[in-house]
Every structure is written in C-alpha cells, then in structure tokens.
Amino acid sequence: MSWISLRITPQSNRDGVIAALFESGSQGVQEDGAVVVTHFPADARIHEIRNAVIAADPLADIAIADSPDTDYSQWRASVSSHQVGALVIAPPWLATGLDPETTVIVDPVMAFGTGEHPSTRGAMRLMQGVIRPGDVVADLGAGSGVLSIAAVKLGAARVAAVEIDHEAISNAEENVRANSVGERVEVIEGDATTILPLLAPVRVVIANIISSVIIPLLPSMRSSLSSGGQAILAGILTQEREEMVRALDAGGWTIEREDTEDVWWSVQIAPR
Numbered sequence: 001m002s003w004i005s006l007r008i009t010p011q012s013n014r015d016g017v018i019a020a021l022f023e024s025g026s027q028g029v030q031e032d033g034a035v036v037v038t039h040f041p042a043d044a045r046i047h048e049i050r051n052a053v054i055a056a057d058p059l060a061d062i063a064i065a066d067s068p069d070t071d072y073s074q075w076r077a078s079v080s081s082h083q084v085g086a087l088v089i090a091p092p093w094l095a096t097g098l099d100p101e102t103t104v105i106v107d108p109v110m111a112f113g114t115g116e117h118p119s120t121r122g123a124m125r126l127m128q129g130v131i132r133p134g135d136v137v138a139d140l141g142a143g144s145g146v147l148s149i150a151a152v153k154l155g156a157a158r159v160a161a162v163e164i165d166h167e168a169i170s171n172a173e174e175n176v177r178a179n180s181v182g183e184r185v186e187v188i189e190g191d192a193t194t195i196l197p198l199l200a201p202v203r204v205v206i207a208n209i210i211s212s213v214i215i216p217l218l219p220s221m222r223s224s225l226s227s228g229g230q231a232i233l234a235g236i237l238t239q240e241r242e243e244m245v246r247a248l249d250a251g252g253w254t255i256e257r258e259d260t261e262d263v264w265w266s267v268q269i270a271p272r
Contacts, residue, residue, distance in 0.1 A: 002042035005067040008053060008060055009035050015237050015263050016056035022235070023210050024049040025165070027143070028117060039067060041167075079108045084124045087150055092178060104149045105178045107171070122259040122266030123208045123234035124150050129257060130204055130230050130268060131156055138162065138202045138224065140192040140217070141209040141235070145172035145185065151206070152181045160199050161187045192217060201226035208234040208266075211244055218251045222271050230256070234266035241265050 010017045014036070018029055021038050030037040040049065046064060053060055081090035081098075088103045095105045124147060131137065133155035139148040142161035151159045161172055172187045188195060196205070197220060205221045207214050214233055221231050231253075236244055238260060248255060248269055257268040 003039045003067040004042055004044060004046055005037070005039055005065050006046075006049070006053075007032075007035050007037050007063040007065075010057045011059035011061070013057040013060075015239055017053055017060055018263070019210065019237055020052040020056040021049070023212070024052050042066070082121065084121050085128045087124060087128070087153060089120075089124075089146060089150075100180075102153060104146055104153060106144050106146050106149075106175050107178065118261040118264040119208055119234040119236075119266060120146055122261050122264055123147055123206060123232050125259050126232045126234075126257055126266055126268045127151060127154060127204075127206065130232060132203070133157075135204055136199075136202045136226075137204045137206065138196055138199050140196065140205065140207040141213070142172055142187070143168055143208075145175045145187065147206050147208060148172075148185045148187075149175060149179045149181055151204070152179075152184045156204075157184060159185045160195075160202075161185055162192050162195050162199075163187065163189060164191050193220060196220050196224050200224035201229070203229045205229070205231040206234075207231065211236045211240045215244070215247045218247065218253070222251065222253070225271065230268060230270045232266065232268050234264070236265045236267070238263050238265045 008017055021029055026038045050062055079091050081088055081094045086102055088098055090103055091108050092105055095103055131151055131154035135156045137151045137156045137159040139159055139161045142148050142163045145161050148159045148161035169189050176182050176185045202224055203226050252272045253269040254272050255267055255269055259266040
C-alpha cells in the first residue's frame with residue numbers, strides 16, 4: 001500500500017496542528033523535534049488536510065511527499081506494549097505469555113492506529129473506575145476497537161463498538177476476534193448521532209473522538225444513559241478543557257474524575 005508523508009513544522013499552534021491532523025483522520029503522529037510527522041493513505045484528500053493544518057497555523061511549514069516504500073515490518077518492530085493500570089495493550093507478537101484476561105491485543109495496522117495514543121490510555125485509565133461486571137457499554141468512535149475490548153476485560157457484558165470510518169471496521173473486527181470477545185462486542189458501522197439512541201439504555205458511554213464532535217453528542221449521551229450511568233470523554237486537548245467544562249456544565253453534567261497525559265485531557269462525567 002502506498003502512503004503520503006506529511007512533515008509539518010508548526011510556528012504558532014502546535015497543539016492545533018496535531019488536533020487538525022487527528023480530525024482529518026490521522027491515526028498517529030510522531031514528534032521529531034520541532035517537526036510533526038504523520039502518514040495518510042495515497043487516496044486521502046491531502047489538499048483538504050493541508051487546508052485544515054493551515055487553518056490551525058497559517059505559518060506552518062508543510063512538506064508533502066510520496067512514501068511508497070514504507071517497510072511495514074520495520075515500522076511495526078518499533079511498536080511496544082503499554083501497561084495501563086491493570087490492563088496491558090500489546091501487539092500480537094508481544095502478547096505471548098501475557099495474561100489473556102488483562103491483555104488487550106491490538107494489531108497496529110498503519111491505517112487504523114495502534115491504540116498507543118495518550119487519549120486511548122487516558123480513557124482506559126478512567127474506565128477502570130467506571131466499568132462494572134455486567135455493564136452495557138457504547139464505545140463511540142471505536143477505531144481499532146481497543147476500548148471496546150478493554151471494556152469486556154473489565155467485566156462489561158455487552159459492548160457496541162460504533163465507528164463511522166468504513167476502512168477501520170475490518171481492523172476492529174479482527175482485533176475483536178484476536179481477543180476472543182466476539183460474543184460480547186458488536187462492531188457497528190455508522191454515525192454515533194444516529195446509532196446511540198438505538199442502543200439505549202446503556203450504563204457507560206465512551207467517546208474518544210474530538211471535542212467538536214463530542215459536544216453536539218452530549219444531549220444524546222445523557223438521554224441514552226441508564227440510571228446511575230456515566231460517560232468517559234477523551235481526545236480533548238488540554239487547551240480545550242475550559243470550553244468543554246462550560247459545555248458540560250451547561251448540559252447538566254458533573255465532572256467526577258480527570259486524566260491528563262501530554263497535551264490530552266480525558267474526563268469521567270455523570271448527569272446531575
């Protein structure tokens with residue numbers, strides 16, 4: 001598969017550039033000194049991605065080049081396992097000997113991410129104080145399915161892994177099979193705005209997306225929760241925290257716990 005490489009040197013809004021890349025579909029960025037590096041499939045709408053970066057930082061330097069010779073085997077050799085509270089996220093080749101009850105196996109297909117992003121870890125840390133045995137969970141923007149699988153490892157009885165990106169669905173389904181949780185995780189392709197009300201009631205909603213998508217979903221999340229239900233939000237930049245706190249307060253939510261890693265903020269909330 002051919003890839004397009006973007007090397008971006010932000011000038012005034014590094015966090016905004018990174019957020020723009022994730023919003024445009026990037027599944028991971030590498031920070032090489034002052035430079036932010038990411039890759040997109042060859043058929044991505046690079047001009048739209050470039051425009052999103054320029055909107056975030058008009059003076060950013062952007063270098064775009066074909067990257068057809070990406071060595072996937074060499075790239076995946078750089079992927080490591082991560083201890084996240086009581087759970088471990090690991091690629092298949094590092095999962096041997098690990099306890100399957102507490103290991104989330106995620107095949108780091110380059111197009112869909114590795115589950116190693118700080119927002120994933122933030123959400124997973126908060127989940128460990130929320131998920132109860134027997135819970136029904138909705139995971140919005142499920143991506144690789146990493147948080148859906150983690151929910152089952154923490155005791156959830158049923159999880160709906162909702163993902164709008166068609167290209168991510170097969171990877172999520174493969175990861176569900178690799179973790180032997182197919183009887184408890186259903187991967188659903190579609191828009192969370194439409195699908196979430198159909199899943200109600202659920203005791204936990206997880207949304208590791210971006211703030212501009214999360215805020216309009218808050219009313220639907222609230223109405224979809226069962227009594228005593230809670231939500232976990234991630235994918236939010238620390239610089240967006242104040243805006244999100246205002247939206248939560250206006251929507252009748254109480255912040256119960258927060259998690260910050262690098263420039264990413266995650267939060268556990270409950271209806272007032």
